[in-house]
Amino acid sequence: xxxxxxxxxLFAFTGLVISLGKDRGKTVAALKVAWQVFLRILPLILLIVxxxxxxxxxxxxxxxxxxLGEQSKFGGIMLAALFGSVLHIPSLIAFPLAVSFLNNGAxxxxxxxxxxxxxxxxxxxxxxxMKELGRDFALLRNGLSFVVxxxxxxxxxxxx
Numbered sequence: 109x110x111x112x113x114x115x116x117x118l119f120a121f122t123g124l125v126i127s128l129g130k131d132r133g134k135t136v137a138a139l140k141v142a143w144q145v146f147l148r149i150l151p152l153i154l155l156i157v158x159x160x161x162x163x164x165x166x167x168x169x170x171x172x173x174x175x176l177g178e179q180s181k182f183g184g185i186m187l188a189a190l191f192g193s194v195l196h197i198p199s200l201i202a203f204p205l206a207v208s209f210l211n212n213g214a215x216x217x218x219x220x221x222x223x224x225x226x227x228x229x230x231x232x233x234x235x236x237x238m239k240e241l242g243r244d245f246a247l248l249r250n251g252l253s254f255v256v257x258x259x260x261x262x263x264x265x266x267x268x
Contacts, residue, residue, distance in 0.1 A: 149200070152198075152200060152201070153200075155201075156200065156201050156204050156205075159201070159205075160204055160205060160208050163205070163208070164208060164212065167212075169212045169213055170213075172209060172212040172213050172214055173212065173213025173214070175187055176188055176209060176213070176214035176215060176218040176219070177213045177214060177215055177218075178215045180215070180218065181265070182262070184214075184215060184217070184218040185217055185218055185221045185258060185261040185262060185265070186258065187218070188214075188218035188219065188221040188222040188225070188261070189221045189222070189224075189225045189254060189257055189258050189261070190225075191222060191225075192221065192222040192223065192224065192225030192226035192229070192257070193225045193226075193229040193231050193254060194231050194232075195226055196230070196231075196232035196233070197226070199226075199227065202222075202223060202226050202227075203223070206219045206222060206223055209222070215265075216264065217261045217262070217264045217265045218261065220260060220261055220264050221257050221258060221260065221261030224256075224257035224260050224261070225253070225254060225257040228253035228254075228256070228257060229250050229253050229254055229257070230250070231250075234246060234250065237249075237250075
């Protein structure tokens with residue numbers, strides 16, 4: 109376990125002990141709610157592990173490195189931006205997936221662009237956004253979000 113994980117766990121444990129000292133009933137009730145939430149998201153967590161395992165089994169490390177690695181430069185950033193724009197997955201899955209990309213040779217710039225477009229652009233949700241906010245606004249917001257995401261990736265490439 110790394111130092112950050114140790115500090116976070118010590119902080120959480122200390123908070124739990126303090127909470128138990130202040131109001132045992134509320135603390136126990138909060139722990140019961142936390143347990144129920146954990147049980148609800150457990151299938152999703154297991155799905156994440158399985159999906160990432162399957163993806164890493166079918167997509168060779170060399171291909172990820174070629175498409176999204178440092179040598180791919182602008183093309184890798186654009187591919188990551190398109191991939192992130194089209195996918196409609198929760199952040200709970202996206203972040204472990206991003207780590208898997210990094211561990212398999214993807215550049216941090218491409219991964220940052222992927223996460224940014226994933227959270228800012230909604231190709232799947234675009235029809236609903238257009239209906240609720242209007243076509244022009246939805247197009248403008250998604251278009252600007254795409255440009256900003258690509259700029260973030262490009263600027264990261266200059267800084268790193």
